[in-house]
Amino acid sequence: DVKVTQSSRYLVKRTGEKVFLECVQDMDHENMFWYRQDPGLGLRLIYFSYDVKMKEKGDIPEGYSVSREKKERFSLILESASTNQTSMYLCASSYLAGTTGETQYFGPGTRLLVL
Amino acid sequence: QKEVEQDPGPLSVPEGAIVSLNCTYSNSAFQYFMWYRQYSRKGPELLMYTYSSGNKEDGRFTAQVDKSSKYISLFIRDSQPSDSATYLCAMRALGGSQGNLIFGKGTKLSVKP
Numbered sequence: 001d002v003k004v005t006q007s008s009r010y011l012v013k014r015t016g017e018k019v020f021l022e023c024v025q026d027m028d029h030e031n032m033f034w035y036r037q038d039p040g041l042g043l044r045l046i047y048f049s050y051d052v053k054m055k056e057k058g059d060i061p062e063g064y065s066v067s068r069e070k071k072e073r074f075s076l077i078l079e080s081a082s083t084n085q086t087s088m089y090l091c092a093s094s095y096l097a098g099t100t101g102e103t104q105y106f107g108p109g110t111r112l113l114v115l
Numbered sequence: 116q117k118e119v120e121q122d123p124g125p126l127s128v129p130e131g132a133i134v135s136l137n138c139t140y141s142n143s144a145f146q147y148f149m150w151y152r153q154y155s156r157k158g159p160e161l162l163m164y165t166y167s168s169g170n171k172e173d174g175r176f177t178a179q180v181d182k183s184s185k186y187i188s189l190f191i192r193d194s195q196p197s198d199s200a201t202y203l204c205a206m207r208a209l210g211g212s213q214g215n216l217i218f219g220k221g222t223k224l225s226v227k228p
Contacts, residue, residue, distance in 0.1 A: 106160065
């Protein structure tokens with residue numbers, strides 16, 4: 001079974017704080033993703049990585065950065081948290097796409113509240 | 116026009132009913148189609164995965180893809196209260212960006228005992 005774990009289920013932070021969200025997968029997947037999920041807006045891709053030290057911007061990268069130093073670990077960083085970053089953050093991983101496509105496996109999510 | 120459209124619901128049905136969930140899409144290059152189920156306060160979990168057109172059945176669940184109409188469906192037979200969740204469709208094209216999995220916004224389903 002694919003397992004994607006996230007470091008925290010719930011986090012409360014203050015405006016201006018630096019926030020680290022960690023994600024670890026145990027299936028040797030090449031791809032890793034960070035999404036945020038908000039009511040009425042669905043899942044929105046923040047960043048993804050297809051290899052160690054590689055990253056690409058998704059649809060809403062502003063205010064976020066990422067780090068992938070090891071294949072199994074992908075971190076999302078909020079450099080200076082703001083209230084509009086209050087959301088559910090979901091990490092996912094998948095195999096590198098070949099000719100058969102790939103499916104993404106999600107972690108349980110981190111519910112972040114920025115006060 | 117958005118790439119993927121999904122009726123958000125909520126959809127409420129009695130236990131035992133047949134449920135039909137649908138997504139429409141605009142990009143004819145989409146080849147891979149998925150359905151995810153997301154329980155409240157949990158991450159999405161993959162439910163069904165199909166490639167190109169046709170039907171795929173897994174127990175009480177049937178996924179159907181009609182590429183000519185750019186329409187996909189998920190049918191749930193003999194629905195149970197444990198099926199109450201949000202269902203998200205997702206799709207992508209062959210090749211292209213590795214991150215290019217496009218999600219619908221999800222349909223919230225409630226199955227009443």
